[in-house]
Amino acid sequence: MSDVATAIPFARLFGAPAQPEGPTEAERQQAREAEALAAGRAAAEARLGPRMAELEQELAALRAAQAESLDAIRQQSAAAMAALESAFAGAVAELGLAAAQAVLAAEPGIGADTLAGLVAEALNGLPEGTAGTLWMNPADAAGAPVLPAGWTLANNPALPRGEVVAERGSSLSAAGLSRRLDQLLDRLEARA
Numbered sequence: 001m002s003d004v005a006t007a008i009p010f011a012r013l014f015g016a017p018a019q020p021e022g023p024t025e026a027e028r029q030q031a032r033e034a035e036a037l038a039a040g041r042a043a044a045e046a047r048l049g050p051r052m053a054e055l056e057q058e059l060a061a062l063r064a065a066q067a068e069s070l071d072a073i074r075q076q077s078a079a080a081m082a083a084l085e086s087a088f089a090g091a092v093a094e095l096g097l098a099a100a101q102a103v104l105a106a107e108p109g110i111g112a113d114t115l116a117g118l119v120a121e122a123l124n125g126l127p128e129g130t131a132g133t134l135w136m137n138p139a140d141a142a143g144a145p146v147l148p149a150g151w152t153l154a155n156n157p158a159l160p161r162g163e164v165v166a167e168r169g170s171s172l173s174a175a176g177l178s179r180r181l182d183q184l185l186d187r188l189e190a191r192a
Helices: 025-106 112-124 177-191
Strands: 132-136 151-155 163-168 171-176
Touching: 025 177, 112 132, 112 163, 112 171, 163 177, 171 177
Parallel strands: 132 151
Antiparallel strands: 132 163, 163 171
């Protein structure tokens, strides 16, 4: 016998089963299945890859066409909305004008400040001169302001209330609330 002792594996000493050398049959089976799965995926990708690329391109083209259609719809909607807003604003302006004209027709008298402004507007519309006639509705004449020297106040029942006509020789200048309302409506329509 030799003096050198042989080492006994630790697992054998305590009764643990010895580990087999290399992979088990289950592990080898699992590895074969994984290899087969990877090979199958690679074959499917090689076979279906071009078709998938075609489908992705078709999908991208459909999305682009849909985006263009949506943009066109948005633009048409915006144009339609702008037209509706413009029509609505015009209708509201016309309604306001009609209401103002109805109030003017039913109002018992035009305010002194308003009448003085209309007279000044009519007089300023004439060329320089010394004398003339200022025509207005008899219902407004009672509140007429003091006229400049040489001007005569005359009643004209045919003139609507709130209308003033200044006459100097062959020149005429008119001012009135209905004209102002018409000008306002023209400005509103020009904006629309």
